[in-house]
Amino acid sequence: MGITRMSDLKRSKTGARSIGWRKKRNHAKGRPAAATRIGAQKIHFVRVRGGNYKRRALRLDQGTFAWASENATRKVRIMSVVYHPSDNDLVRTNTLTKGSIVTVETGPxxxxxxxxxxxxxxxxxxxxxxxxxxxxxxxxxxxxxxxxVESDLMSEFSSGRLLAVISSRPGQCGRADGYILEGEELKFYQEAIQKKKKSG
Known part of the structure; x- marks a missing residue:
């Protein structure tokens, strides 16, 4: 069967081996990751359990992002992925996932x-x-x-690119929506990106 979502055969948090008391089940099978990239919109519909459908985004180039402190939401173009907390390879390949730190246009x-x-x-x-x-x-x-508007965010607007985080799941819902980074969160990711540039 290949990819599975069941955890019966995984190790426990302490590292102990679990004894497999049954084989893999059809209801626990998984699918390959969507690996959503930046590009002209391309979405596949995947039939799932119960006759429902998932919208599997393979390519996306825009999303709806919220500016929380101003209570404003606009549809903007996604420029690039600049940081990912789990894997640098997702930055290199411009892969959009939940938690990706991206740059978006400022115009709207x-x-x-x-x-x-x-x-x-x-x-x-x-x-x-x-x-x-x-x-x-x-x-x-x-x-x-x-x-x-706070000075850190103002400098982002002056540069023409805003740092934002994706809070939706593009491979599941077919959308790359999120919010603009502000305050302490913005400072944290600005420092993380600079640190990554120096080490790279």
Whole structure:
């Protein structure tokens, strides 16, 4: 049968061998990993137990990412995989999995910020729209006294690439969605990426 998900024949956490009291079962069989890469979208439907279907993403080039502190979510293009906590080979091959640290484009978030708050994000030039609606004015007044965007994240916007983490499972649901890194989490991964560059 090959790939199996059953743990009957594995060692225990302490390293003790387990005695195989039965052979492999059909209900416990597994499939090869999806190994989702960055590229033009390509999704396969896989029939699974109970007549359900999994969406096996083989290629993805965009996803929906959330900017949590601003309560904003936008569909953006995924540029590359820059760090993975489990395997450097997944970085080399640009493989998308849950937990992958990726760089995404900044454009859609900049557009949203300018429209919602009536000011540019960073030092970029800002041209106010010609047709300003009442809703836009209300939004600008509402966000007038908001705290500024933190400096670490601002430098990410200036570079044109944001660090984000994938929180969905592309090989199971056919989507690469996640959130933008901020605060302590952003600092941690920035240091980890720099450390990896120096050692490499």
């Amino acid at each position: 978030f900049k557009e949203w910020f300018a429209k919602a708050k009536g000011k540019p994000l960073g030092n970029e030039k800002y041209e106010a729209p010609k047709n300003i609606t009442d809703d836009m004015r209300k939004s600008w007044l509402k966000h007038k006294d908001d705290a500024p």
